[in-house]
Amino acid sequence: MSFYYLREEMGLALNDILDGICSNNIENLRDDLAITWINYKSENNQLNKGFGCGINNTKLIYPASIVKLVYGLAAYSWIDTKKILFTQEISDAVNKMLFYSSNDATSFLIDIITGTTSGPCIEGDSWENWKYQRSIINDWLKELNWSELNEINCCQKTWDDGPFGREKEFYGTENNNRNMMTTDSTARILEEIMIKLDYQKDNLNLRSFLKRNLDKKVLNMDPLNQVNGFLGEGLPENTNFWSKAGLMSQARHDAAWWVNNDSLQTLLVIFGNGEKYLKDETIFPQIAKAVYKYNNNFA
Secondary structure (H helix, E strand, C coil), X not given: CCCCEECHHHHHHHHHHHHHHCHHHHHHHHHHEEEEEEEEEEECCEECCCEXXXXXXXXXXXXXXXXXXXXXXXXXXXXXXXXXXXXXXXXXXXXXXXXXXXXXXXXXXXHXXXXXXCCCXXXXXXXXXXHHHHCHHHHHHHHCCCHHHCCCECCCCCCCCCCCHHHHHHCCHHHCCCCEECHHHXXXXXXXXXXXXXXXXXXXXXXHHHEECCCHHHHHCCCCCCCCCCHHHHCCCCCCEEEEEEEECCEEEEEEEXXXXXXXXXXXXXXXXXXXXXXXXXXXXXXXXXXXXXXXXXX
């Protein structure tokens, strides 16, 4: 059973939204765009199980920096189970990984979580042990027993220029061991961060690292704000909004959560797979704007 209820009318609305935004290229859009859209109703200050829809939402796609949501949740879990100690340095690194999308901070955290380090190629037992340790995050994901996480792969660092040495070898032949996620798995991770975790003073407040200011004056001071060209740009400036974007030469992705009103909140994940999404900064804001408009009329 999915972690959210399927809602047919939302699926029809999503198809209409895509038809209106990309009517001249709708077939390619169906192939290269993956979406999970979930709404959450609030009763007695508690959010009920979400209801929503998806397009290509179980398709495995390279997640770019979206995978940092997984690594943030892993760091929280490692601290919670006393596998690592909570320190200010770790908190600062997770903040930089999620809010600024720092690859250096991501590398540092993966080293701590898995007990591995980058470096030149190694052989024999040392190499086998290294691969076993680096895969420990995937083992943890399987132990969560969430069906949405089946077959995803989250064991690689993120790079500015690309991997070298043992990291490059670990990618495998034709990069067959690269990170892979779905929009449903991303939505499941983000839901956990936003509404399921019991945050304590001696652990990470992941939500605070994802909070973004949509004020255009603030955004103009930060050209790498993860809002312009992404979902947040399509929402009113006063919207309470949290997100993590991913951008590279063959992808534009975003995972976002926002508050529509006192009784309705929205989780929206979009993976745009292909160079055309890297170059197109209009599609994501348009989809978010249309989803927000739909939710305003939601009964």
